Amino acid sequence: MSKAFRFWGLAPAWALMILTLIVPILIVAGVSVAERGAYGGFDWAFDLTSYRQILFTEGWTDALEFDPKYLWIIARTMLYALTTTVICVALALPVSYFIAQQSARVKIILIYLVTLPFWVSMIVRVYAWLIILGNDGILERVYRLFGGADVSGFLFTSGAMITGMVYSYIPLMVLPVYASVEKIDPALIEASHDLYGSRWVTLRRVILPLTAPGLMAGSILVFVPCLGTVLEPMLLGGGKQLMMGTLIQTQFGGARNWPFGAAIAMVLLAFVVLVLLINARRMPRQSEIGL
Amino acid sequence: MKKLLLATTLILPMAPAASAEGTLNIYAWADSLSPDLIAKFSEETGIDVNVDSFSSNEDALTKLQAGASGYDLVTPSQHFVKIMADEGLLMDIDASELDAYAQLDERWKGQWWDPENDYSIPLAYGTAGYTVNRDKYDGPVDSWKAIFEPTDLAGSIALLSYPDEVVSAAQLYLGIEFCTEDKAEMKKVYDLLKAQKSSVAAYTSDNIENRIGSGEVAAHFWWDGNSLRLRNDDANIEFAMPKEGLVGWLDSFVVPAGAENVDNAKAFIDFMSTVENATVQYNYYAHSAPVAIDESKALYTTENAPELFPEVPVVFAQACSPAAQDLVTKVWTDLLQ
Numbered sequence A: 001m002s003k004a005f006r007f008w009g010l011a012p013a014w015a016l017m018i019l020t021l022i023v024p025i026l027i028v029a030g031v032s033v034a035e036r037g038a039y040g041g042f043d044w045a046f047d048l049t050s051y052r053q054i055l056f057t058e059g060w061t062d063a064l065e066f067d068p069k070y071l072w073i074i075a076r077t078m079l080y081a082l083t084t085t086v087i088c089v090a091l092a093l094p095v096s097y098f099i100a101q102q103s104a105r106v107k108i109i110l111i112y113l114v115t116l117p118f119w120v121s122m123i124v125r126v127y128a129w130l131i132i133l134g135n136d137g138i139l140e141r142v143y144r145l146f147g148g149a150d151v152s153g154f155l156f157t158s159g160a161m162i163t164g165m166v167y168s169y170i171p172l173m174v175l176p177v178y179a180s181v182e183k184i185d186p187a188l189i190e191a192s193h194d195l196y197g198s199r200w201v202t203l204r205r206v207i208l209p210l211t212a213p214g215l216m217a218g219s220i221l222v223f224v225p226c227l228g229t230v231l232e233p234m235l236l237g238g239g240k241q242l243m244m245g246t247l248i249q250t251q252f253g254g255a256r257n258w259p260f261g262a263a264i265a266m267v268l269l270a271f272v273v274l275v276l277l278i279n280a281r282r283m284p285r286q287s288e289i290g291l
Numbered sequence B: 001m002k003k004l005l006l007a008t009t010l011i012l013p014m015a016p017a018a019s020a021e022g023t024l025n026i027y028a029w030a031d032s033l034s035p036d037l038i039a040k041f042s043e044e045t046g047i048d049v050n051v052d053s054f055s056s057n058e059d060a061l062t063k064l065q066a067g068a069s070g071y072d073l074v075t076p077s078q079h080f081v082k083i084m085a086d087e088g089l090l091m092d093i094d095a096s097e098l099d100a101y102a103q104l105d106e107r108w109k110g111q112w113w114d115p116e117n118d119y120s121i122p123l124a125y126g127t128a129g130y131t132v133n134r135d136k137y138d139g140p141v142d143s144w145k146a147i148f149e150p151t152d153l154a155g156s157i158a159l160l161s162y163p164d165e166v167v168s169a170a171q172l173y174l175g176i177e178f179c180t181e182d183k184a185e186m187k188k189v190y191d192l193l194k195a196q197k198s199s200v201a202a203y204t205s206d207n208i209e210n211r212i213g214s215g216e217v218a219a220h221f222w223w224d225g226n227s228l229r230l231r232n233d234d235a236n237i238e239f240a241m242p243k244e245g246l247v248g249w250l251d252s253f254v255v256p257a258g259a260e261n262v263d264n265a266k267a268f269i270d271f272m273s274t275v276e277n278a279t280v281q282y283n284y285y286a287h288s289a290p291v292a293i294d295e296s297k298a299l300y301t302t303e304n305a306p307e308l309f310p311e312v313p314v315v316f317a318q319a320c321s322p323a324a325q326d327l328v329t330k331v332w333t334d335l336l337q
Helices: A003-032 A049-055 A069-101 A104-119 A122-133 A138-145 A158-183 A186-194 A199-227 A231-235 A244-252 A258-288 B002-021 B035-045 B057-065 B078-086 B099-103 B163-174 B183-197 B208-213 B224-232 B262-273 B275-285 B322-336
Strands: A056-058 A064-066 B023-029 B048-054 B121-133 B157-159 B200-203 B219-223 B237-239 B246-253 B314-316
Touching: A003 A258, A049 A056, A049 A069, A049 A258, A069 A104, A069 A158, A069 A199, A069 A244, A069 A258, A104 A158, A122 A138, A122 A158, A122 A231, A158 A199, A158 A231, A186 A199, A199 A258, A231 A244, A244 A258, A244 B322, B023 B262, B035 B048, B035 B262, B035 B275, B048 B057, B057 B078, B078 B246, B099 B262, B121 B163, B121 B208, B121 B224, B121 B262, B121 B275, B157 B208, B163 B183, B163 B219, B163 B246, B163 B322, B183 B322, B208 B219, B208 B224, B219 B224, B224 B237, B246 B262, B262 B275
Parallel strands: B023 B048, B157 B200, B157 B219, B246 B314
Antiparallel strands: A056 A064, B121 B219, B121 B237, B121 B246
16 A cells, blocks of 8 residues: 555545544633633633632632532532443343343344434433423322322432433443443353352353453443533433533533633543543453453 | 424425525524414515524523524523623614614613614513412412522422523512622522522423423423413413512514624514514513504403513613623522532
8 A cells, every 4th residue: 555545545534533523622722721701702812710710719708719619510420420330331231141142133123222212312312201200200100009108309309310311321331231242152151150150250250351341332432421411410400410511501601601611621521531541551451361 | 382383384395485585594582483473474575484492591692602603683682682782793783774663662762782773673571580380389479588488389499590580580589789799799699599409499491381380390480471371371370470579671683793684684573573463473472562562452461461561670680790790600600519
């Protein structure tokens, strides 16, 4: 392959990457150090006020004081994203295993069913949960049907929010995990049992290590979008606690502080890169053990 | 909603034939323009009308600031007209030269948000207050106290997702001036909202009809005409008349700077302001009309629509200085941190 072709052949891909990915990120980075306009918007400048604001704000007195409220928002977002990821792993593993056990025909149908929700708009799917969790909704009726007390208030809680997030992103976990599970040679599991490995030992020492690449890929696919989620906190969480996604939205909307919104977006991006870096460091080790 | 669907299906088949006469892209409050009128306008002029909707002034402002919104006509409230005009986001359309201007009630001419009547022609006005579901709550609604310092309504209140009108209402209740730059005063607003937060089910501006109509919440921060429309749909609700006053708003047609179909936009403004069409719009939107309407055909009167004729004070929201706006934002961010 000629050198020229290697360059020009890839040029369209590079142009696409640079124009649609790198340039927008640079613009966001630029806005984050710009000066805010009085009523939103910004003026190009170099001003680190926005980054300082993440840690220090003017309190109700005029003094600049350390204020961890934005750190709390970041920490809360991470916690919810992590919780969602863990629940997704716990649910996706048995589901994938079950699908992998089926005949080829059934497998195709089940995988199709897992991806089915993606054909419906995200907003519609989240609204569906409003009906399920709402007052006198499906969940409450079922609960009462089985003799439960008169309960209400599933909606507008962090539980409702996490439920919505798990529901929205779990297909992204099931698919890669299934891809890993399907490749496991049943003989390895048999061998484990032959060597007096209990079910628990087989799961921990054989199945989990073999599905690790799928779990890792799935965890990233779930964790990363959860960091920036906006719909679930607003619609199901009732907008009572800011998350990074809703905080950024507020800054570009009501707060009219675009540079600060951009700065928070850069922090979000930094976390995403961090997660990907940690993963990239783990990958070679997995290949060392023959995966 | 049915009406909306019907109107959309009416417009759709006409779209290809109409496109030769040009288009008009409107960005308006959700469900604020009568679909029948839009269909009629398309039919009469051959102009293809697209309507997108927003649910807060802030959304509209952000969209215009981001540039090249592609809209020819937007309907922000008075304080945002002022901000947009000051920021150079609006086109000077010599509004006072339009036919629509002649239809306008004198009280809306030469106001602080558009002193020379260059940019805007009002479309509707009304108030922001709160609505209670009478199946869920039978207490008094003569004060903001019922929702800001709730006793019976705890856990069953919903506010809007943006601070704009909510903070203004809290200021009315506390007797604090809008847009104050006094931190101590705004701290009182914060303390009030903070104490109220445990009683609030949700801060949300979408889908309000369902939430208050079905009794999902017992009280919802809302607008007069929307509440009236839902009550006429047989919902057992009541729009409160707090003695401290209601937050006033006036939405106007404005043309963003750089709009492409300015003539179509002006034609639409004039079209919406004729006596006949303004009456249809009034009957559809159920918010008060700032232009002359045919009283004999108006559906809503002082007898059947007390929502639209408040006897308590109405205080119009102001365009705050950046310092005052930062305090409003601080209250809101600290509240939801």
